[in-house]
Amino acid sequence: MKYVDEYRDGALARSIAAGIAREARPERTYRLMEFCGGHTHAISRYGLEDLLPENVRMIHGPGCPVCVLPMARVDMAIACARDPRVTLCAYGDLMRVPGSNGSSLLKAKAEGADVRMVYSTLDAIRIAETEPGREVVFFAIGFETTTPPTALAIRAAAKKGLTNFSVLCNHVMTPPAMRAILDGASDGDETPVLIEGFVGPAHVSTVIGTRPYEPFARDYGKPVVIAGFEPLDVAQAILMLVRQINEGRATVENQYIRAVTADGNLKAQDEVAAIFETRESFEWRGLGWLPMSALRLRPAFAAYDAEQRFGLTPKPARDNPACECGAILRGAKAPRECKLFGTLCTPDTPMGSCMVSPEGACAAHWTYGRFRENARNQRQKEVA
Numbered sequence: 001m002k003y004v005d006e007y008r009d010g011a012l013a014r015s016i017a018a019g020i021a022r023e024a025r026p027e028r029t030y031r032l033m034e035f036c037g038g039h040t041h042a043i044s045r046y047g048l049e050d051l052l053p054e055n056v057r058m059i060h061g062p063g064c065p066v067c068v069l070p071m072a073r074v075d076m077a078i079a080c081a082r083d084p085r086v087t088l089c090a091y092g093d094l095m096r097v098p099g100s101n102g103s104s105l106l107k108a109k110a111e112g113a114d115v116r117m118v119y120s121t122l123d124a125i126r127i128a129e130t131e132p133g134r135e136v137v138f139f140a141i142g143f144e145t146t147t148p149p150t151a152l153a154i155r156a157a158a159k160k161g162l163t164n165f166s167v168l169c170n171h172v173m174t175p176p177a178m179r180a181i182l183d184g185a186s187d188g189d190e191t192p193v194l195i196e197g198f199v200g201p202a203h204v205s206t207v208i209g210t211r212p213y214e215p216f217a218r219d220y221g222k223p224v225v226i227a228g229f230e231p232l233d234v235a236q237a238i239l240m241l242v243r244q245i246n247e248g249r250a251t252v253e254n255q256y257i258r259a260v261t262a263d264g265n266l267k268a269q270d271e272v273a274a275i276f277e278t279r280e281s282f283e284w285r286g287l288g289w290l291p292m293s294a295l296r297l298r299p300a301f302a303a304y305d306a307e308q309r310f311g312l313t314p315k316p317a318r319d320n321p322a323c324e325c326g327a328i329l330r331g332a333k334a335p336r337e338c339k340l341f342g343t344l345c346t347p348d349t350p351m352g353s354c355m356v357s358p359e360g361a362c363a364a365h366w367t368y369g370r371f372r373e374n375a376r377n378q379r380q381k382e383v384a
């Protein structure tokens with residue numbers, strides 16, 4: 001396989017789907033979580049669930065960085081942006097995530113705050129270089145995939161002697177979130193979630209490798225298959241999980257061998273470890289406060305830490321009580337179970353974080369899934 005189209009070949013997808021249907025035992029259900037928002041998007045976009053037998057169900061996980069950011073951290077960024085000295089740089093999706101009282105970075109910008117959308121950490125560095133009179137703060141979010149670029153930006157700022165650049169760090173880690181889900185973590189709602197295997201994240205695993213998932217197989221008996229983001233990748237990973245479950249095995253398997261190794265990217269890991277240390281506790285939307293699940297800057301880089309530089313601390317904040325993002329991020333509910341879905345909450349008017357990023361379960365379901373659901377219901381009616 002050389003070209004991306006080959007990973008989207010319909011005939012091959014149908015043949016893998018036939019394999020899943022053949023091997024899935026009719027007397028049982030397979031409940032598989034795709035941790036990563038990229039997989040959620042791919043599953044919705046390519047209609048993979050339509051190809052699966054009824055008893056193989058995909059559960060969306062918390063691996064969308066925008067979605068898991070709690071409102072208190074969004075409020076912190078908005079407060080920081082309102083400081084007249086500050087130019088706050090953020091990726092596009094973050095601008096629309098709702099904060100408290102209907103606020104958002106986009107609304108703060110409309111009210112006069114200097115909020116700028118950037119495409120990379122180095123864009124923020126460039127702004128700091130060209131506008132030395134501004135305090136440039138990069139709003140850093142994301143899992144292990146986006147942490148190395150933030151580390152590199154801090155290195156670059158140090159090398160260039162920039163004294164007006166800092167990072168509002170919200171980088172989080174995948175394995176603690178997977179563990180929390182298996183341990184039944186929640187932010188209040190106790191709906192139990194049964195997961196029998198994980199489709200493991202692709203890009204995260206290029207950095208951390210496959211070894212960090214071994215405890216989930218060994219200690220929890222849950223198989224993990226690391227998968228790429230193309231539809232055939234995900235379909236093949238599902239087949240590999242069904243096989244493991246049928247055989248009573250729980251191991252970590254790597255479907256994404258073209259990019260992921262057992263050890264991951266050691267250079268990136270070293271750079272991240274040099275700049276960041278683990279926080280004792282961090283709040284996740286939907287999962288509550290999780291120990292050792294996020295990063296902050298090491299004391300040696302305190303000058304680049306926006307939390308210290310501007311005295312920022314998270315203040316208690318409450319999501320819209322009707323929003324089900326928390327339960328959706330734990331895999332306890334599906335987007336259509338939220339009564340705001342498609343009525344008050346759409347990608348144009350998001351009420352919760354899961355409707356903002358294309359990787360969010362609600363946004364993916366709004367864009368692709370609802371049409372397929374309608375078509376599925378119609379087919380069922382015709383059969384009946």
Ligand code: SF4
Pocket residue numbers: 322323324325328335338339340341342345346350351352353354355362
């Ligand atoms: S539809 Fe909107 S309000 Fe409901 S869970 Fe999704 S993001 Fe939250």
